[in-house]
Amino acid sequence: MIKYPDCFKELIECFEMYPGIGPKTAERLAFFTLIQLDQESVQKFSYALTQAKEKMKTCTICGMLTDQDCCDLCKDTTREKKLMIVENTKDVIAFEKTNTFHGKYHVLNGVISPLNGKGPEDIHLDHLLERIEKEKIEEIILATSSTIEGEMTALYIKKMLEEKQVKVFRIGYGLPAGADIEYADEITLIKALEGKKEF
Ligand SMILES: [Zn+2]
Structure with missing residues (x-):
């Protein structure tokens, strides 16, 4: 043969x-x-x-993929004191395209997923509390996917922030249950941001 x-x-x-x-x-x-x-x-x-x-490596501050130690977004001093927490770099690019969010990002590079053996220590959470204080963040927007794992991750972070003087929001409106941010179109993302609710 x-x-x-x-x-x-x-x-x-x-x-x-x-x-x-x-x-x-x-x-x-x-x-x-x-x-x-x-x-x-x-x-x-x-x-x-x-x-x-x-x-390519991850930004030492926000965790986004970049070719520098500190990414351009983290270097930008004009960004608002809002922090959007997303699962991966693709989500940052998707939200940036909508041009409706002018805050900063925190990229988890994953989600909490007990089924896949992923706990809170496996995602980029260690710098989060430090960042909120150092950068005087006033508002957190949890923009993880509306999958079970995304929701679980959002809940975990919310608990983590309970003691902090910071408002916590969850995006939602327009994003169907089980939706992955990276597959959502621009309009859906804009709606999801507009419809953020206190969490
Ligand atoms: Zn960065």
């Missing part, structure tokens, strides 16, 4: 590592790479992969 040569098989396996890409799609992408892309494009692709992996 004829099989693909090892080097080509390896390329297929590389594509298969990505979520949502099964063996058939991986095979198609590998063929596309081989036949449709020129040498320059392939080199650009492999360079981009290694560079991004090497240079």
Whole structure:
């Protein structure tokens, strides 16, 4: 039986590592790479992969993905003293696109999920209380997803903030139950922000 040569098989396996890409799609992408892309494009692709992996890190203050120690948002002194807590960097980009929130962000890089063995210590919460004091935050907006894990995480953070002199809000209106922030469109996000409720 004829099989693909090892080097080509390896390329297929590389594509298969990505979520949502099964063996058939991986095979198609590998063929596309081989036949449709020129040498320059392939080199650009492999360079981009290694560079991004090497240079990207999380901001030491907010936890967002950046190529600097401190991200541009954290450096911006004109931001309001409101702090939106989100699950990941994609959520920050989504809310920034709506241009309706002018505060700061705190990126958890995950959610509390007992089923997956993820506790509060596994998400970026250790700097939160310190940040609220240091940056004199007046308002917290919990913008985790409306999934069970997102709700659980929001509740945990709310409890954590009970002693603090800070108003805590939860976004909600317009976001269907079980919705992931990253898949919500701009209008939905704007509505969710407008409809934030004290939590
Ligand atoms: Zn930052």
